[in-house]
Amino acid sequence: MGQAKARGPYAKTPARRAEIVRAARDSFAEKGYAKSSLRDIAERAGITHAGLLHHFRNKDDLLAGVLAQRDSEEWQEGLAQVDSPDQLAPYLGELIRHHQQAPELMRLWIELAAAASRQDHPAHAYFVERYARGRSQFAEGFHDESARGRLREGLTPESAAVLFHAVLNGLQLQWVLDQDLDIIGPVNDFVGMLLERGAQDDT
Template sequence: MSESTPNGERQPRTGKSLKAQQRRQEILQIAMDTFAARGYTGASLQEIADRAGVTQAGVLHYFRTKAHLLTSVLALRDETDIEQLGTERPRGLAFLRHLVDTVRHNTERQGIVRLYAVLAAESVIDGHPAQDYFRERYEGLRAMVTEALAEACELGETRPDLNLKDAANAIIAVMDGLQVQWLLAPDSVDMTAATDRVITALLADLTGKPT
């Protein structure tokens, strides 16, 4: 049975029992692994259902469409990031150092990193259901890093005559690019050390002195 939202859309009934909640989480985790391995277009509901030990109708009982399953997987990924960051992020240049810690943490969760890299690249396809998610995510990341750099200027940690958006774009590009290299050759690429090296060099440029 489905329930209606205020706009009239039919939503699947997920159930409130502990068993139903556990099954929903199991499907989410399996979908996360499957999307990470095959991308959204390469993964099928049938494969996810088979791995979860349910029918396609069983999957759709919890997630009304494949696209809804994808957005739920991405929401689960964001929850893990929020838990890591905590209620308050570091300010100024301390936030850039926090990014190195984030990369170090990501080396311990290869599946989530693969999911992000695969779907981010795939989302440039016209009509991809995750396109808006990644467009908004990158806008949010740029704003967050730019804000931290602006805070650094206010705190006297950096010179004020900087193009903060360019610096923010460069940091994000380095982090995402290293993820792809690390996924392809984890034994050859130390993305924590590489990120630290780049951010250290950037800080030296931002402050006008060795860091």
């Protein structure tokens, strides 16, 4: 790798932070979180170690940035690709396959989410907002399907949204523990359970 670019301590721009986050994501995926070093990440990003610390206080702060960026990218991608319930299961299957290519990041996300359950954790507010936003968005979509008679009878949109997140996160945890486990099939089955299969073919 080339010598780090000395951009100065005041080059605190969103673009520079994004470069550091991308470098950290690559390092965490290749080496694992424990074995990754801030100096390696700084070199990958083309900045000095001191320059990296100007943007991120420590490796935990950087991990939170990596996972938040991944969340944001996937959320925007999902909004763009899924505009009907019939597209939900195929999209989730592709998303899970993508996650499985970087199991270290899956494990780190699960660990951080659990740690952030403490109110004094730096990422607590982020995860609370993240789940609230996800439940709200999915409940809104399920309300539309309920109005069309496509949401399973007796299930409220709000409950469907909570169950959706619980099942998706729980299945990914199971896969991290046992990477021979098929979780894409169960995701497809669960989406089918939420939405009345017979009603999905209605026009």
